Amino acid sequence: MLSDPGEMTRIVKKAALYMGASAVGICKLDRRWIYSHRFDPRSLDHSAIDNIPDGFESAIVMLHEMDYTLMRTAPAYGENAATGRGYSTMAYVAASVAHFIRDLGYEAIPCGNDTALSIPMAVDAGLGELGRHGLLITPRFGPRVRISKVFTNLALVPDKPIEIGVREMCGVCGKCAKACPGQAISVDKPTMQGLTISNNHGIYKWYINPEKCFQFYVALRDPF
Ligand code: SF4
Secondary structure (H helix, E strand, O other), X not given: OOOOHHHHHHHHHHXXXXXXXXXXXXXEOOHHHEOOEEEEOOOOEEEEOOOOOOOOOEEEEEEEEOOHXXXXXXXXXXXXXXXXXXXXXXXXXXXXXXXXXXXXXXXEEEEOOOOEOHHHHHHHOOOOEEXXXXXXXXXXXXXXXXXXXXXXXXXXXOOOOOOOOHHHHHHHOOHHHHHOOOOOOOOOOOEOOOOOOOOXXXXXXXXXXXXXXXXXXXXXXXXX
Protein backbone atom coordinates (compact mmCIF):
# COMPACT_ATOMS: atom_id res chain seq x y z
CA MET A 1 0.00 0.00 0.00
CA LEU A 2 1.46 3.39 -1.02
CA SER A 3 1.63 5.82 1.87
CA ASP A 4 3.99 8.72 1.13
CA PRO A 5 1.65 11.74 1.58
CA GLY A 6 3.41 13.90 -1.00
CA GLU A 7 3.32 11.20 -3.64
CA MET A 8 -0.26 10.22 -2.79
CA THR A 9 -1.33 13.86 -3.05
CA ARG A 10 0.19 14.12 -6.52
CA ILE A 11 -1.52 10.91 -7.61
CA VAL A 12 -4.94 11.80 -6.18
CA LYS A 13 -4.90 15.27 -7.72
CA LYS A 14 -3.94 13.82 -11.08
CA ALA A 15 -6.75 11.26 -10.79
CA ALA A 16 -9.29 13.96 -9.90
CA LEU A 17 -8.35 16.01 -12.97
CA TYR A 18 -8.44 12.89 -15.12
CA MET A 19 -11.92 12.00 -13.82
CA GLY A 20 -13.11 15.44 -14.93
CA ALA A 21 -12.57 17.95 -12.11
CA SER A 22 -11.77 21.45 -13.39
CA ALA A 23 -9.48 22.12 -10.40
CA VAL A 24 -8.61 20.30 -7.18
CA GLY A 25 -7.19 21.23 -3.79
CA ILE A 26 -6.60 19.47 -0.48
CA CYS A 27 -7.42 20.63 3.06
CA LYS A 28 -7.47 19.17 6.53
CA LEU A 29 -11.00 18.07 7.36
CA ASP A 30 -12.26 20.87 9.64
CA ARG A 31 -15.19 19.35 11.49
CA ARG A 32 -16.78 22.77 12.08
CA TRP A 33 -17.94 22.63 8.46
CA ILE A 34 -19.67 19.24 8.75
CA TYR A 35 -23.45 19.30 9.17
CA SER A 36 -24.43 18.20 12.67
CA HIS A 37 -28.22 17.95 12.20
CA ARG A 38 -30.82 17.12 9.59
CA PHE A 39 -34.00 19.23 9.32
CA ASP A 40 -37.31 17.63 8.37
CA PRO A 41 -39.51 20.33 6.76
CA ARG A 42 -42.68 18.29 7.37
CA SER A 43 -42.26 17.62 11.09
CA LEU A 44 -39.92 20.62 11.69
CA ASP A 45 -37.73 18.21 13.70
CA HIS A 46 -33.95 18.43 13.91
CA SER A 47 -32.20 15.09 14.29
CA ALA A 48 -28.48 14.55 14.86
CA ILE A 49 -26.47 13.11 11.96
CA ASP A 50 -23.81 10.46 12.54
CA ASN A 51 -20.33 12.00 12.56
CA ILE A 52 -17.76 11.30 9.88
CA PRO A 53 -15.69 8.48 11.47
CA ASP A 54 -12.44 9.23 13.29
CA GLY A 55 -9.39 8.96 11.11
CA PHE A 56 -10.87 10.90 8.19
CA GLU A 57 -8.50 13.85 8.29
CA SER A 58 -8.23 14.94 4.67
CA ALA A 59 -10.72 16.48 2.24
CA ILE A 60 -10.18 16.52 -1.50
CA VAL A 61 -12.11 19.52 -2.80
CA MET A 62 -12.95 19.77 -6.49
CA LEU A 63 -14.30 22.53 -8.72
CA HIS A 64 -16.61 21.83 -11.66
CA GLU A 65 -16.75 24.63 -14.20
CA MET A 66 -20.16 25.65 -15.57
CA ASP A 67 -20.52 26.87 -19.16
CA TYR A 68 -19.87 30.60 -19.52
CA THR A 69 -22.31 31.23 -22.38
CA LEU A 70 -25.17 29.35 -20.72
CA MET A 71 -24.56 30.94 -17.32
CA ARG A 72 -24.87 34.35 -18.98
CA THR A 73 -28.51 33.52 -19.82
CA ALA A 74 -29.49 33.46 -16.11
CA PRO A 75 -32.19 33.63 -14.91
CA ALA A 76 -33.47 32.05 -18.16
CA TYR A 77 -33.48 28.27 -18.55
CA GLY A 78 -30.13 28.01 -20.35
CA GLU A 79 -28.52 28.55 -16.97
CA ASN A 80 -30.46 25.55 -15.66
CA ALA A 81 -28.79 23.34 -18.26
CA ALA A 82 -25.33 24.43 -17.14
CA THR A 83 -26.23 24.02 -13.48
CA GLY A 84 -27.77 20.58 -14.04
CA ARG A 85 -24.71 19.42 -15.92
CA GLY A 86 -22.55 20.77 -13.09
CA TYR A 87 -24.49 18.72 -10.53
CA SER A 88 -24.22 15.58 -12.68
CA THR A 89 -20.48 16.10 -13.10
CA MET A 90 -20.04 16.59 -9.35
CA ALA A 91 -21.73 13.27 -8.63
CA TYR A 92 -19.76 11.35 -11.24
CA VAL A 93 -16.35 12.84 -10.44
CA ALA A 94 -16.64 12.69 -6.63
CA ALA A 95 -17.86 9.07 -6.74
CA SER A 96 -15.07 8.14 -9.18
CA VAL A 97 -12.35 9.74 -7.04
CA ALA A 98 -13.72 7.99 -3.93
CA HIS A 99 -13.71 4.69 -5.82
CA PHE A 100 -10.11 5.28 -6.92
CA ILE A 101 -9.03 5.87 -3.30
CA ARG A 102 -10.85 2.75 -2.10
CA ASP A 103 -9.02 0.77 -4.80
CA LEU A 104 -5.77 2.01 -3.20
CA GLY A 105 -6.88 0.44 0.09
CA TYR A 106 -8.21 3.49 1.94
CA GLU A 107 -11.67 4.70 2.89
CA ALA A 108 -13.41 7.57 1.10
CA ILE A 109 -16.75 9.38 1.38
CA PRO A 110 -17.87 11.42 -1.67
CA CYS A 111 -20.31 14.31 -1.30
CA GLY A 112 -21.79 17.17 -3.25
CA ASN A 113 -23.73 19.91 -1.46
CA ASP A 114 -24.63 17.40 1.26
CA THR A 115 -22.71 16.39 4.42
CA ALA A 116 -20.63 19.56 4.84
CA LEU A 117 -20.36 23.20 3.76
CA SER A 118 -18.45 23.29 0.48
CA ILE A 119 -17.31 26.91 0.30
CA PRO A 120 -15.21 27.05 3.50
CA MET A 121 -13.59 23.78 2.51
CA ALA A 122 -12.77 25.18 -0.93
CA VAL A 123 -11.30 28.26 0.74
CA ASP A 124 -9.23 26.05 3.07
CA ALA A 125 -8.07 24.02 0.05
CA GLY A 126 -6.74 27.13 -1.69
CA LEU A 127 -9.28 27.16 -4.52
CA GLY A 128 -10.61 30.71 -4.09
CA GLU A 129 -12.03 33.37 -1.78
CA LEU A 130 -15.53 34.13 -0.55
CA GLY A 131 -17.22 37.05 -2.36
CA ARG A 132 -19.80 39.55 -1.17
CA HIS A 133 -22.47 37.53 -2.99
CA GLY A 134 -21.82 34.48 -0.80
CA LEU A 135 -20.15 32.44 -3.52
CA LEU A 136 -16.62 31.15 -3.97
CA ILE A 137 -14.63 33.29 -6.44
CA THR A 138 -11.88 31.30 -8.11
CA PRO A 139 -8.84 32.61 -10.01
CA ARG A 140 -9.70 30.85 -13.25
CA PHE A 141 -13.49 30.50 -13.39
CA GLY A 142 -14.69 33.31 -11.12
CA PRO A 143 -17.84 32.14 -9.26
CA ARG A 144 -18.94 29.94 -12.20
CA VAL A 145 -18.29 26.61 -10.45
CA ARG A 146 -19.95 23.87 -8.48
CA ILE A 147 -18.01 22.20 -5.67
CA SER A 148 -17.72 18.58 -4.61
CA LYS A 149 -15.52 16.94 -2.01
CA VAL A 150 -14.23 13.54 -0.91
CA PHE A 151 -13.33 12.82 2.73
CA THR A 152 -10.68 10.18 3.30
CA ASN A 153 -8.40 8.54 5.85
CA LEU A 154 -5.60 8.64 3.27
CA ALA A 155 -2.89 11.03 4.54
CA LEU A 156 -2.51 13.91 2.06
CA VAL A 157 -0.57 17.19 2.04
CA PRO A 158 -2.97 20.14 2.44
CA ASP A 159 -2.88 23.25 0.27
CA LYS A 160 -2.95 26.74 1.77
CA PRO A 161 -5.71 29.35 1.42
CA ILE A 162 -5.01 31.93 -1.28
CA GLU A 163 -5.58 35.68 -1.48
CA ILE A 164 -6.49 36.95 -4.93
CA GLY A 165 -7.89 40.34 -3.92
CA VAL A 166 -11.55 39.35 -3.62
CA ARG A 167 -12.16 40.97 -0.23
CA GLU A 168 -10.58 44.23 -1.36
CA MET A 169 -12.50 44.25 -4.65
CA CYS A 170 -15.84 43.38 -3.04
CA GLY A 171 -15.24 46.10 -0.46
CA VAL A 172 -15.31 48.82 -3.14
CA CYS A 173 -17.48 47.19 -5.82
CA GLY A 174 -20.90 46.10 -4.54
CA LYS A 175 -22.38 45.75 -8.05
CA CYS A 176 -23.97 42.38 -7.27
CA ALA A 177 -25.73 43.83 -4.20
CA LYS A 178 -27.17 46.70 -6.22
CA ALA A 179 -28.20 44.42 -9.10
CA CYS A 180 -29.59 41.49 -7.09
CA PRO A 181 -33.34 41.34 -7.94
CA GLY A 182 -34.09 39.54 -4.66
CA GLN A 183 -32.14 42.13 -2.64
CA ALA A 184 -30.46 39.23 -0.91
CA ILE A 185 -26.87 40.52 -1.00
CA SER A 186 -25.49 42.86 1.66
CA VAL A 187 -24.69 46.46 0.72
CA ASP A 188 -23.04 46.96 4.12
CA LYS A 189 -19.62 46.10 5.52
CA PRO A 190 -18.74 42.54 6.57
CA THR A 191 -19.99 41.53 10.04
CA MET A 192 -19.77 38.64 12.49
CA GLN A 193 -23.55 38.33 12.74
CA GLY A 194 -25.76 36.83 10.06
CA LEU A 195 -29.13 38.20 9.03
CA THR A 196 -31.39 35.15 9.40
CA ILE A 197 -31.66 31.73 11.05
CA SER A 198 -30.18 30.24 7.88
CA ASN A 199 -26.83 32.01 8.30
CA ASN A 200 -23.80 30.42 9.97
CA HIS A 201 -23.06 33.24 12.45
CA GLY A 202 -19.68 33.99 14.01
CA ILE A 203 -17.52 34.40 10.92
CA TYR A 204 -16.41 37.83 9.68
CA LYS A 205 -17.85 38.06 6.18
CA TRP A 206 -20.69 39.42 4.05
CA TYR A 207 -23.84 37.47 4.89
CA ILE A 208 -26.48 36.97 2.22
CA ASN A 209 -30.18 36.63 3.05
CA PRO A 210 -30.99 33.03 1.95
CA GLU A 211 -34.73 33.41 2.53
CA LYS A 212 -34.97 36.41 0.21
CA CYS A 213 -32.85 34.62 -2.37
CA PHE A 214 -34.98 31.49 -2.22
CA GLN A 215 -38.29 33.37 -2.34
CA PHE A 216 -37.18 35.21 -5.46
CA TYR A 217 -35.88 32.02 -7.05
CA VAL A 218 -39.09 30.08 -6.36
CA ALA A 219 -41.30 32.92 -7.66
CA LEU A 220 -39.20 33.10 -10.80
CA ARG A 221 -39.31 29.38 -11.47
CA ASP A 222 -43.02 29.07 -10.75
CA PRO A 223 -44.64 32.40 -11.71
CA PHE A 224 -48.16 30.92 -11.51
S1 SF4 B 1 -19.01 42.95 -4.90
FE1 SF4 B 1 -18.40 43.08 -7.08
S2 SF4 B 1 -16.57 41.73 -7.18
FE2 SF4 B 1 -17.63 41.22 -5.24
S3 SF4 B 1 -18.99 39.49 -5.76
FE3 SF4 B 1 -20.20 41.38 -5.98
S4 SF4 B 1 -20.00 41.96 -8.18
FE4 SF4 B 1 -18.36 40.44 -7.72
